[in-house]
Amino acid sequence: MGRMRMLGEFAAVRWLRPLRTRAAVARRQRRLLRRHLRFLGRRSPYFRGLLATRGFMELPVMDKSVMMAHFDVMNTVGVRRDEALALAIANERSRDFDADLGKNSVGLSSGTSGHRGLFVVSAAERDAWVGTVLARTLPRRRLLGHRIALFLRADNSLYESVGSRAVSFSYFDVYADMDENVDRLQAYRPTILVAPPSVLRMIARAVEDGRLDAMPERVYAVAEVLEIADERRIATALRQPFLHQLYQCTEGFLAHTCDHGVLHLNEDSVLFEREELGEGRFTPIVTDLRRRAQPIVRYRLGDVLRTRATPCACGSALTAIERIEGREGDILLLRGLDGRTVPVFADLVSRALLYAEGFDEYRVVQTGPSRLEIALDVLDDRSRSSVQAEIDVLAHRLGCEHPMIDWAPYAHDGTVKLRRVARTWREDGDAAL
Numbered sequence: 001m002g003r004m005r006m007l008g009e010f011a012a013v014r015w016l017r018p019l020r021t022r023a024a025v026a027r028r029q030r031r032l033l034r035r036h037l038r039f040l041g042r043r044s045p046y047f048r049g050l051l052a053t054r055g056f057m058e059l060p061v062m063d064k065s066v067m068m069a070h071f072d073v074m075n076t077v078g079v080r081r082d083e084a085l086a087l088a089i090a091n092e093r094s095r096d097f098d099a100d101l102g103k104n105s106v107g108l109s110s111g112t113s114g115h116r117g118l119f120v121v122s123a124a125e126r127d128a129w130v131g132t133v134l135a136r137t138l139p140r141r142r143l144l145g146h147r148i149a150l151f152l153r154a155d156n157s158l159y160e161s162v163g164s165r166a167v168s169f170s171y172f173d174v175y176a177d178m179d180e181n182v183d184r185l186q187a188y189r190p191t192i193l194v195a196p197p198s199v200l201r202m203i204a205r206a207v208e209d210g211r212l213d214a215m216p217e218r219v220y221a222v223a224e225v226l227e228i229a230d231e232r233r234i235a236t237a238l239r240q241p242f243l244h245q246l247y248q249c250t251e252g253f254l255a256h257t258c259d260h261g262v263l264h265l266n267e268d269s270v271l272f273e274r275e276e277l278g279e280g281r282f283t284p285i286v287t288d289l290r291r292r293a294q295p296i297v298r299y300r301l302g303d304v305l306r307t308r309a310t311p312c313a314c315g316s317a318l319t320a321i322e323r324i325e326g327r328e329g330d331i332l333l334l335r336g337l338d339g340r341t342v343p344v345f346a347d348l349v350s351r352a353l354l355y356a357e358g359f360d361e362y363r364v365v366q367t368g369p370s371r372l373e374i375a376l377d378v379l380d381d382r383s384r385s386s387v388q389a390e391i392d393v394l395a396h397r398l399g400c401e402h403p404m405i406d407w408a409p410y411a412h413d414g415t416v417k418l419r420r421v422a423r424t425w426r427e428d429g430d431a432a433l
């Protein structure tokens with residue numbers, strides 16, 4: 001049964017639903033939204049109350065804290081928050097993700113925002129999700145016989161239903177010893193490799209050091225922002241024309257890379273509203289039009305995305321994205337020469353550091369109003385002065401005070417999501433940004 005559902009979804013996404021015009025996208029979204037709202041009105045006490053007096057566009061925008069606060073009345077499968085949370089924590093501790101709540105899987109989302117998120121997926125949604133992901137990831141030239149290596153930080157039984165003769169999956173624990181993982185990779189010889197950029201960097205280094213020569217056909221970067229410099233280095237080492245990305249988070253499967261190497265929003269099942277940030281940048285507010293167990297409706301993500309100025313040559317009508325730039329909370333806030341606060345997008349900082357020399361790994365954290373801590377793996381006069389110069393050029397270009405820089409050695413930490421550019425300092429009234 002599960003497999004049929006999965007295959008049905010696979011076929012639908014891959015062959016039956018090509019959306020070639022924006023009008024076709026809008027039509028499909030309207031139809032799915034009408035159906036979804038009817039369902040929520042029947043099955044979710046939270047949304048029934050709201051929808052009695054207002055339409056979709058008047059629904060409150062939600063985030064993780066709203067979702068957690070109304071968890072019990074919002075979900076449509078009768079799962080209680082405390083029970084689900086206890087189970088999810090036990091699963092996470094034991095790193096054994098077999099325990100489910102009836103027909104539903106539960107998991108924790110790590111989240112960089114500090115809140116702990118809880119997600120619930122029904123068996124049907126899990127099958128559909130697997131079908132969609134496979135339809136979006138398996139190469140066009142060859143469908144069968146793939147070996148997929150998955151490096152995952154947190155897992156639940158979501159992925160386990162998938163193994164079959166057509167496709168084999170092997171799970172790698174990012175907490176495990178990396179040398180062991182490299183040995184396992186070498187023996188498994190994956191055709192498709194899926195991992196966060198920080199893990200891909202370590203795999204690329206193993207290739208450069210001659211410890212690994214199993215070259216996958218395709219490489220997917222997931223779960224962390226993919227910086228330009230990292231993408232180049234990983235793609236070169238693993239002999240890829242470009243890296244694919246799956247923009248997948250607790251809130252849904254939101255974007256995928258097409259055959260032309262361009263990210264497209266998954267607007268065939270997710271509705272995107274935008275909070276514009278200027279110059280093509282926006283923060284998405286997403287509604288998953290098909291997710292029923294735990295509704296994701298007008299959910300504000302807090303990520304910064306940048307739209308592509310030119311349409312993609314692949315012909316898809318799904319919105320093309322230039323980059324996913326990271327978390328909104330990681331936009332640096334430097335002091336302008338005129339005293340105003342100047343937002344500096346993470347992408348600008350990583351671009352500036354493309355020109356700096358003498359190091360491999362870096363991390364930039366804003367720790368004060370005009371203060372940065374910069375960690376480099378090679379910390380000498382050359383790397384320091386090169387980075388200092390590029391930061392000064394950037395500050396000058398943006399009309400900011402030159403920030404004070406505290407230097408630190410770079411330490412790799414596989415247990416947290418890698419954010420190369422982050423801000424730990426909070427300005428008064430920052431939450432409003």
Ligand SMILES: [Zn+2]
Pocket residue numbers: 258259260261262264312313314315316
């Ligand atoms: Zn495309």
